[in-house]
Amino acid sequence: MDKNQNNEQQQIVFHPDFFVVPDNGEKPYLIGFSCKKCGKMWFPKLPICPDCWSDELEKKPLGRTGKLYTYTVMNVPQPGLKAPLAVGYIDFPEGVRVGAQIDMPPEKIGEIKIGMELEVVAGVVRQDSNGNKVISYRFIPVC
Amino acid sequence: MNSREVCIIGVGMTKLHKKAAVPVDELGRQAVMAAVKDSGISPKEIQSIYIGEMGGLSGSICLGQRICATLGLGGVPMANVESACSSGAIAVHQAWKDVATGRTDISMGIGVQHLSGSRASGTAFAPDANDPEGIQGVTMPGIYAMRAMRYMHEFGATPEDLALVAVKNRRHAMMNPYSSFQNPITVEDVLNSKMISDPLNLLMCCPNADGGAAVIVATKEKARQLGAKLVRIAASEITSGIFTNGFRDMTTMEITYRGSKEAYHMAGLGAEDINMVECHDAFVISEFLYTEAMGFCGHGEGVEFIRKGMADYGGKVVFSPRGGLLSCGHPTGCTGTAQIVEATWHLRGEAGDRQVPDCKAALTHVTGGGVYGLDNAACTIHILTR
Numbered sequence: 301m302d303k304n305q306n307n308e309q310q311q312i313v314f315h316p317d318f319f320v321v322p323d324n325g326e327k328p329y330l331i332g333f334s335c336k337k338c339g340k341m342w343f344p345k346l347p348i349c350p351d352c353w354s355d356e357l358e359k360k361p362l363g364r365t366g367k368l369y370t371y372t373v374m375n376v377p378q379p380g381l382k383a384p385l386a387v388g389y390i391d392f393p394e395g396v397r398v399g400a401q402i403d404m405p406p407e408k409i410g411e412i413k414i415g416m417e418l419e420v421v422a423g424v425v426r427q428d429s430n431g432n433k434v435i436s437y438r439f440i441p442v443c
Numbered sequence: 444m445n446s447r448e449v450c451i452i453g454v455g456m457t458k459l460h461k462k463a464a465v466p467v468d469e470l471g472r473q474a475v476m477a478a479v480k481d482s483g484i485s486p487k488e489i490q491s492i493y494i495g496e497m498g499g500l501s502g503s504i505c506l507g508q509r510i511c512a513t514l515g516l517g518g519v520p521m522a523n524v525e526s527a528c529s530s531g532a533i534a535v536h537q538a539w540k541d542v543a544t545g546r547t548d549i550s551m552g553i554g555v556q557h558l559s560g561s562r563a564s565g566t567a568f569a570p571d572a573n574d575p576e577g578i579q580g581v582t583m584p585g586i587y588a589m590r591a592m593r594y595m596h597e598f599g600a601t602p603e604d605l606a607l608v609a610v611k612n613r614r615h616a617m618m619n620p621y622s623s624f625q626n627p628i629t630v631e632d633v634l635n636s637k638m639i640s641d642p643l644n645l646l647m648c649c650p651n652a653d654g655g656a657a658v659i660v661a662t663k664e665k666a667r668q669l670g671a672k673l674v675r676i677a678a679s680e681i682t683s684g685i686f687t688n689g690f691r692d693m694t695t696m697e698i699t700y701r702g703s704k705e706a707y708h709m710a711g712l713g714a715e716d717i718n719m720v721e722c723h724d725a726f727v728i729s730e731f732l733y734t735e736a737m738g739f740c741g742h743g744e745g746v747e748f749i750r751k752g753m754a755d756y757g758g759k760v761v762f763s764p765r766g767g768l769l770s771c772g773h774p775t776g777c778t779g780t781a782q783i784v785e786a787t788w789h790l791r792g793e794a795g796d797r798q799v800p801d802c803k804a805a806l807t808h809v810t811g812g813g814v815y816g817l818d819n820a821a822c823t824i825h826i827l828t829r
Contacts, residue, residue, distance in 0.1 A: 314578055343688050344575050350686045370596070370693060372588035373641040374580070381580040389589065395689050399576040414596045425579055436578060 314436040318344040321422045328422045329364055330437060332396050333357040343396040365419045365442055366390040371402060371412055381426055384409055390418050390439055401425055401438045417442040446543040450666035451674040453482025454784040456656035459623045459772045463653035467501045467557035471510035474655035475553060482659045483669050490547035491520040493537040495530030495554045496776040500561040507553065527811030528723065530554060532779025532823035535658045539679040548662050554780030555655040574815035583813055584648050584726065588640035591728035594694045598743040600731065602642050604750060606633035608727040609646050609769055611755055616766025618797035623652050623772035647727040652772025656780035672791045677710035678826040684817030698810060698822040699736040706824040712804060714738035717760055719789055719799040721782035721807045724767040730754065733808065761799045764789065782807035783825055790829040804828045
């Protein structure tokens with residue numbers, strides 16, 4: 301039987317292989333992948349290292365906060381997403397840059413600044429074509 | 444590389460329409476007929492044909508064959524090529540390659556796109572929804588807005604600076620009968636237009652358009668026989684993006700730095716030799732980034748370069764004499780070919796009121812494609828000389 305049936309508000313965690321939401325209530329975090337052969341760090345999960353083609357990539361949990369490299373507030377996001385939607389690139393100390401939504405209420409969206417510290421949280425990034433809520437990583441300002 | 448000299452013997456294009464009254468294959472046929480007429484050859488002399496269209500948008504497979512069939516151009520090698528906005532320029536590159544390597548003496552590249560008939564207006568192009576950034580809702584205007592935001596942060600450019608490019612390119616387009624838009628605009632008009640993705644207003648983003656363009660290339664000997672003004676392809680360069688997810692500098696357009704360096708090397712020319720550029724100004728920030736990436740000024744100096752009118756008539760080099768993507772509109776697969784048509788007219792001295800004075804060398808540049816981890820997926824550069 302289709303597991304999506306009889307479930308109006310199915311939640312789907314996107315990319316569980318590089319975004320971890322612990323069951324024990326601990327805070328979510330992202331995972332980088334370090335090449336065992338050449339040491340290069342990658343995000344997200346890749347089947348092989350694009351630099352040396354080694355398939356031995358080691359999971360390395362990333363810290364929970366990073367610095368905002370740049371951002372924009374989209375008034376015309378992809379169809380099906382609500383405007384205004386802030387997105388940005390967040391640089392992690394491990395050498396990885398992650399592009400994602402910044403979760404800010406519309407009245408506070410003007411407070412986003414390049415260089416600010418952001419922390420990763422789990423949230424609904426969109427609904428898929430079946431109306432299921434897609435859960436993935438988003439960012440909020442570090443208080 | 445051992446290659447023969449290649450010249451452009453015929454060019455043609457349709458007006459770029461906000462909404463074309465004819466379907467995509469007819470736009471292609473109009474462009475081909477104009478280019479064949481311009482060249483003076485018999486259509487049956489064309490020995491290979493390449494067609495660039497941004498894949499899937501027309502809903503047609505083998506679009507090139509559909510365009511060419513009833514023109515009686517079948518029976519020769521024909522291939523449809525796709526790399527987003529670079530598609531049309533890559534079609535010309537393939538034609539160039541056939542002649543340069545001696546496989547053919549005359550070949551044709553076509554670029555065509557009918558956006559109004561194939562996608563809803565008011566939406567923005569976006570990366571694939573399955574890639575990690577696509578799922579987050581990022582659009583192409585969003586990505587360029589983030590480049591602009593960082594550029595303003597690092598180099599002190601203002602929204603007024605960004606607006607200058609839109610105003611300049613519209614002023615150029617007013618002299619171009621092929622452009623979608625010909626009404627004048629001011630800095631205030633640009634800044635007061637709808638905010639799409641901060642800091643990019645509507646008039647800072649290229650509009651959709653429909654159009655077709657075709658370029659016929661041949662050996663220098665054939666071009667001489669035809670008696671036309673010689674326009675030489677001094678460089679035809681394509682390259683692809685390199686995957687990186689580290690701290691890349693989003694104000695340094697790596698693929699264009701690399702591509703233009705290779706193109707200058709192939710042509711034996713430098714930025715100082717170029718009189719005009721048709722660049723991929725899909726968004727106003729592009730012109731700042733590309734004046735730098737193509738070596739017309741140093742990193743971060745694009746602001747001063749543009750403020751001082753160095754990228755305009757009377758400056759160092761004329762950027763987008765036809766009005767660029769910003770005012771001509773951006774029929775994605777067609778744009779790269781249309782840029783080469785424009786450059787050819789300037790080199791022949793046939794560009795009318797917008798003629799770049801004494802144009803000796805022209806550079807055309809299109810990138811293309813939002814793919815996760817790549818600066819751009821594709822970059823195609825042509826350098827033409829007379």
